[in-house]
Amino acid sequence: MNFDRGAKVSPALVREMLGTIRYRGPDDEGVYSSGQVGLGHRRLSIIGIETGHQPLSNEDGTIWITFNGEIYNYLELRDRLVARGHVFATSTDTEVIVHLYEEMGVACLGELRGMFAFALWDGRDQQLLLARDRVGIKPLYYSLTGQSLVFASEIKAILADPDVKVRVDPGMIDRFLTFFYLPGEETLLDGVRKLSPGCYLTVRDGVIDIHRYWDLSFAPSRIGMREAEERLLDLLDESVRLHMISDVPVGFLLSGGVDSTAMLSLAVGKAEGKLSSYTVGFDKPAIDERPFARLAASTFGSEHHEITVTPRDFQDFLPKYIWHMEEPVCEPPAVALYYISKFASELVKVLISGEGGDEAFAGYPNYRNLLWLERVKRALGPTRAAGASLLSGMNRLMGSERIGRYAHLLNISFESYYYSRTSGPLSFFNKNAERLYSPSFSSHVDKGLSVSPMRQIFRDAPNEFVNRMLYVDTKTWLPDDLLLKADKMTMANSVELRVPLLDHKILEFAASLPGNYKVRGFTTKYLAKKALLSRVPREIVKRKKAGFPLPYGSWLRKEMKPWLNDILLDRKTRERGYFDRACVEQLLSENSRCGLYAKELFSLATLELWHRAFLDSGNEDRGNQLPATPRLALKPA
Numbered sequence: 001m002n003f004d005r006g007a008k009v010s011p012a013l014v015r016e017m018l019g020t021i022r023y024r025g026p027d028d029e030g031v032y033s034s035g036q037v038g039l040g041h042r043r044l045s046i047i048g049i050e051t052g053h054q055p056l057s058n059e060d061g062t063i064w065i066t067f068n069g070e071i072y073n074y075l076e077l078r079d080r081l082v083a084r085g086h087v088f089a090t091s092t093d094t095e096v097i098v099h100l101y102e103e104m105g106v107a108c109l110g111e112l113r114g115m116f117a118f119a120l121w122d123g124r125d126q127q128l129l130l131a132r133d134r135v136g137i138k139p140l141y142y143s144l145t146g147q148s149l150v151f152a153s154e155i156k157a158i159l160a161d162p163d164v165k166v167r168v169d170p171g172m173i174d175r176f177l178t179f180f181y182l183p184g185e186e187t188l189l190d191g192v193r194k195l196s197p198g199c200y201l202t203v204r205d206g207v208i209d210i211h212r213y214w215d216l217s218f219a220p221s222r223i224g225m226r227e228a229e230e231r232l233l234d235l236l237d238e239s240v241r242l243h244m245i246s247d248v249p250v251g252f253l254l255s256g257g258v259d260s261t262a263m264l265s266l267a268v269g270k271a272e273g274k275l276s277s278y279t280v281g282f283d284k285p286a287i288d289e290r291p292f293a294r295l296a297a298s299t300f301g302s303e304h305h306e307i308t309v310t311p312r313d314f315q316d317f318l319p320k321y322i323w324h325m326e327e328p329v330c331e332p333p334a335v336a337l338y339y340i341s342k343f344a345s346e347l348v349k350v351l352i353s354g355e356g357g358d359e360a361f362a363g364y365p366n367y368r369n370l371l372w373l374e375r376v377k378r379a380l381g382p383t384r385a386a387g388a389s390l391l392s393g394m395n396r397l398m399g400s401e402r403i404g405r406y407a408h409l410l411n412i413s414f415e416s417y418y419y420s421r422t423s424g425p426l427s428f429f430n431k432n433a434e435r436l437y438s439p440s441f442s443s444h445v446d447k448g449l450s451v452s453p454m455r456q457i458f459r460d461a462p463n464e465f466v467n468r469m470l471y472v473d474t475k476t477w478l479p480d481d482l483l484l485k486a487d488k489m490t491m492a493n494s495v496e497l498r499v500p501l502l503d504h505k506i507l508e509f510a511a512s513l514p515g516n517y518k519v520r521g522f523t524t525k526y527l528a529k530k531a532l533l534s535r536v537p538r539e540i541v542k543r544k545k546a547g548f549p550l551p552y553g554s555w556l557r558k559e560m561k562p563w564l565n566d567i568l569l570d571r572k573t574r575e576r577g578y579f580d581r582a583c584v585e586q587l588l589s590e591n592s593r594c595g596l597y598a599k600e601l602f603s604l605a606t607l608e609l610w611h612r613a614f615l616d617s618g619n620e621d622r623g624n625q626l627p628a629t630p631r632l633a634l635k636p637a
Helices: 011-019 074-083 093-111 171-179 225-243 258-267 290-300 311-325 333-344 357-361 365-380 384-398 403-411 414-419 452-460 465-475 477-491 504-511 526-532 552-557 561-569 571-575 581-594 598-614
Strands: 028-034 037-043 063-071 114-122 127-132 141-144 149-152 192-194 199-204 207-212 250-253 276-281 303-308 350-352 496-498
Touching: 011 028, 011 037, 028 063, 037 063, 037 114, 063 093, 074 093, 093 114, 093 127, 093 199, 171 598, 225 258, 225 504, 225 526, 250 258, 250 333, 258 290, 258 357, 258 526, 276 290, 276 333, 290 303, 303 333, 311 333, 311 477, 311 552, 311 598, 333 477, 357 465, 357 477, 357 504, 357 526, 365 465, 452 465, 465 477, 465 504, 477 496, 552 561, 552 581, 552 598, 561 571, 561 581, 561 598, 571 598, 581 598
Parallel strands: 250 276, 250 350, 276 303, 350 496
Antiparallel strands: 028 037, 063 114, 114 127, 127 199, 141 149, 141 192, 199 207
């Protein structure tokens, strides 16, 4: 959008931007351009296949929209709007947004149940509206050039505008290495920002305003355990039913865990034909979750598919991983997600996963461990010796090899831990921060800036300890790491990923539960597991939390060691001037010896590959040269 009403947006530029993200919507392309506004759309046809061309307008062409995502309650909203006299030309959820906006203005956002990022031009009020869903399932970026506002689902589309300058923001280097992702509105590119989840942006008469329309509120209710179990199952059943709405086949990603298995179990009987499921595994039985995924598939009768990802597959894909992620994120399992969604794309256009259940119901072990440590702090006060003794006993009792890593919590604040929670106290970066950066780059390192996105989040967070952790992760780790990975890796293969556990009604219900419904004793995700025992095989409910294990640490020490050394000790890497070479060499040496620093090394490699993809020769102007597709050495299991 150009701020000058007399200016005109070039349709050719909009089409060039669309060309950089064709894989997000290979089924159709559309452009609307009128004076100072240009809207473009690449379509992945899911609902209203024949009538869903975008950009789409109302009857008189005064309101136009380009919309990415799904509105799961669109049929209910459509009936309401028809009853109020609105006339529909299509059967799509996109048109529902247009008519709902006509009826309610920006208040329509509170009525939408789904995942979305959209741009809506109101020609009557001469106002542009950008909006993003409540928890950030769908991405939305923007940049101000001085003359205009440029926006898109991906950064590379924004970089197609020659007025957008490609410059790294040096202050974001340390933020990335503090968290291993980039929380907050900033990206690694100076001037390219993310619209925060649950927010909308308006532009009118050259004035830009950003407002929050939703936040997760923790106000514990007095609901009993039995009633809570029943309510949760009803909400899950409703959410899965709504997420199954599609005019194309829907498949299920199975990890072998409680959440993905629950999604499959609740889908039985809600679709025509046989359900399909997909799992990725590795040639390491100790971390291979395929046996549990097979158990889930056989229990619920899905047509099951498996693939194996090798170290060579992982290495070959990394340049393309960086290209699609666009933001540096230390998320090695994203590579496995790319390969399994690529495999599934031959059969389905929509995949459903169990993403989000751990952040809603406290499924990670660190929630339990930190809760116990907080109790230790309250009991022992500042006495470190007594705390260490008790921690040793807790370590034996809980059987957690990592609990000693949290000993420092006895003498630091909750906020201080979460500022560097991803790295943890054993992080090489934490222990060697003063040596990591070169003297010339150290002046750009500002820890206050690095942790600044967390400050307001901590001010808004609830006091109850478990819910406090869940709020922080829902506002940072979830949208800026997990959901970013989920969207970028699946859409790279023209597949839409749906996440029923992140329906806002489920999140709001989970937030209303007291902390001891989520963590009780040594059990995480207490209520959810108790409720799902009637739906999910006991072997899956009772198994130890595994996350999404991927043996990249072993690969970096063995099969990928020459590649890693080449990347991190290369002349080009050294000449960027960020890091002290001796410190990087020490990191590589210590990791070869003890294998503790895979995350740090992968993060440094990610950062270097990002620079090569977006800043180096041939990419510094547009950044739109897609790396070659890697060799796909996939083996059906």
